[in-house]
Amino acid sequence: MSSPANHRMSADAGAVQRDELTMRDMPHAKSYYAESAHASPARPALAGRESAHVCVIGAGFSGLSTALTLAERGYRVIVLEAARVGWGASGRNGGQIVNGYSRDLDEVEKRYGEAAAKALGDMAFEGGDIIRERIARYDIDCDLREGGVFAALNKRQMAGLKERVTSWARFGHSDVELLDEQTIRQHSNTDLYIGGLLDKRGGHVHPLNLALGEAVALEGQGGIIHEHSRVIRVEGGARPVVYTEHGQVHADYVVACGNAYLGHAVPALRHRVMPVSTQVIATEPLGAATARRLMPAGSCVEDCNYMLDYYRMSADNRLLFGGGSVYGGTTPANITAKLRPHMARTFPEIADVPIDYAWSGNFALTLTRIPHLGQLGERFYFTHGYSGHGVTTTHLAGRLIGEAINGERARFEAFAALRNYPFPGGRMLRVPLSVLGSWYYQAREKLGL
Numbered sequence: 001m002s003s004p005a006n007h008r009m010s011a012d013a014g015a016v017q018r019d020e021l022t023m024r025d026m027p028h029a030k031s032y033y034a035e036s037a038h039a040s041p042a043r044p045a046l047a048g049r050e051s052a053h054v055c056v057i058g059a060g061f062s063g064l065s066t067a068l069t070l071a072e073r074g075y076r077v078i079v080l081e082a083a084r085v086g087w088g089a090s091g092r093n094g095g096q097i098v099n100g101y102s103r104d105l106d107e108v109e110k111r112y113g114e115a116a117a118k119a120l121g122d123m124a125f126e127g128g129d130i131i132r133e134r135i136a137r138y139d140i141d142c143d144l145r146e147g148g149v150f151a152a153l154n155k156r157q158m159a160g161l162k163e164r165v166t167s168w169a170r171f172g173h174s175d176v177e178l179l180d181e182q183t184i185r186q187h188s189n190t191d192l193y194i195g196g197l198l199d200k201r202g203g204h205v206h207p208l209n210l211a212l213g214e215a216v217a218l219e220g221q222g223g224i225i226h227e228h229s230r231v232i233r234v235e236g237g238a239r240p241v242v243y244t245e246h247g248q249v250h251a252d253y254v255v256a257c258g259n260a261y262l263g264h265a266v267p268a269l270r271h272r273v274m275p276v277s278t279q280v281i282a283t284e285p286l287g288a289a290t291a292r293r294l295m296p297a298g299s300c301v302e303d304c305n306y307m308l309d310y311y312r313m314s315a316d317n318r319l320l321f322g323g324g325s326v327y328g329g330t331t332p333a334n335i336t337a338k339l340r341p342h343m344a345r346t347f348p349e350i351a352d353v354p355i356d357y358a359w360s361g362n363f364a365l366t367l368t369r370i371p372h373l374g375q376l377g378e379r380f381y382f383t384h385g386y387s388g389h390g391v392t393t394t395h396l397a398g399r400l401i402g403e404a405i406n407g408e409r410a411r412f413e414a415f416a417a418l419r420n421y422p423f424p425g426g427r428m429l430r431v432p433l434s435v436l437g438s439w440y441y442q443a444r445e446k447l448g449l
C-alpha cells in the first residue's frame with residue numbers, strides 16, 4: 001500500500017460538513033484513505049448525449065457492484081458520479097467486512113416472517129464473499145485482512161452474541177467462535193471486554209482502494225464512468241433519460257445508488273432514508289511491536305453498544321478508530337476531541353498519541369434498519385439504507401439488482417417485498433425523533449437493561 005505524505009495535517013482540517021450538492025467538484029475528504037490511495041485516473045464529465053443498456057447513478061460500492069455485475073454479463077453500463085469514485089461513504093468508512101444486517105435475523109423473522117428470514121439469512125454472508133471474489137479475480141490491492149470481532153462490555157451483550165451464534169447457525173453460518181475474557185485479548189488487548197464473538201468470515205480492507213480497484217475492473221469489462229457528473233433529474237418511461245448539467249444518458253434501465261449522497265436527483269427517495277454521520281481518527285504510525293501488542297491477531301473490532309466504537313490497525317500500523325453518530329449528517333466541530341476519550345478508554349497506553357487524520361462521512365439509515373431495494377417504475381431501480389453495514393451489503397445489493405435486470409428476480413424480490421416506511425414527522429421531525437430514540441437506548445445501556 002502506498003504511504004501517506006509525510007506532513008501531518010491538522011487533525012480536523014476539512015472536517016466541516018458542506019451540503020453534498022456543492023461538493024461535486026471537490027477532491028476526496030482529507031482522510032487517511034485519500035492520502036494513502038492508489039493513483040486513480042481523472043475520468044471526464046459527461047458531455048452531450050450517450051446511450052447505454054443501464055445507467056447507474058453513483059460510483060460508490062452500490063453503484064460499482066451493480067455496474068460490474070451487469071458488465072460481466074455483457075451489458076453496456078454508464079456510471080454517473082457527482083464527485084470522484086468512492087467520494088462518499090464508500091471511501092470514508094471503517095473498512096470493516098461485517099456480515100449480517102443492522103437487525104438480527106431473529107428480528108427479521110418476527111417482523112417479516114419465516115420465509116423472509118430464510119431468504120435474507122441465506123444471503124447474510126454473501127457481501128463479504130463478493131468482495132473477496134473481486135479482489136482475487138481483478139487483483140485488487142486493498143490490504144485485505146481476515147477476522148472480525150464483536151466485543152461485549154457486559155453480560156447482557158454477551159448473551160446477545162450467544163443468541164446470534166444460534167441464529168446464524170440456523171442459516172448455515174457457523175464459521176464463528178465465542179471468545180471469553182482472555183481469548184478476546186488476542187484481538188483487542190484491553191480490560192474493557194468480558195468476551196466477544198469472532199466472525200472468521202469477517203475482516204477489513206482499505207475501502208477507497210477497494211472502490212478504485214473495482215472501478216478499474218468495471219472499465220476493463222467495458223463499463224464507462226463519468227466523474228463530476230451530478231444527476232439533476234431522471235425522466236422515466238419505456239427508455240429513461242438521466243440528465244446532468246452538461247449531458248444526458250438514454251438507457252434501458254436506471255439504477256439509483258447515491259444512498260446518503262443522492263441529493264435531490266430522485267425526490268421520491270429523499271424521505272425514505274436519513275443521513276447519519278460517523279467519524280474516524282487515524283493515529284500516527286505506532287510501529288509493528290505496539291500494533292501487535294494492542295491487537296495481536298490483526299482482526300477488526302466493533303463493540304456491542306448502541307452508539308458503538310469500531311477500530312482496526314492499518315497496513316502501516318496506525319490505529320483507525322471510529323464511532324459517534326450524528327443524526328441528520330452534520331459533523332462535530334472537533335472530531336478528535338469527540339473520539340479520543342473512547343480510544344483512550346480502550347487503549348490507555350496510547351491515550352496521548354498524535355492524531356494524524358480525522359474525518360467524517362454519512363451513511364443512510366432506514367426506519368426499519370433493513371436495506372431498502374426496490375423500483376420506482378418498471379425500468380427504474382434503487383438501493384439504499386444499509387444502516388451501518390454498508391461495506392458488505394452494498395456489494396450484495398448490487399449483485400441482486402444486476403440479477404433482476406438480467407431477468408433473475410427472486411433474490412431481489414426477497415428484499416423488495418419487505419415493507420419499508422418513511423420516517424415519522426417527515427424531514428423536519430425525523431432527526432429530533434431519532435435522537436430521542438437514541439437517548440432511550442443509550443439510557444438502557446447505562447442501566448444495564
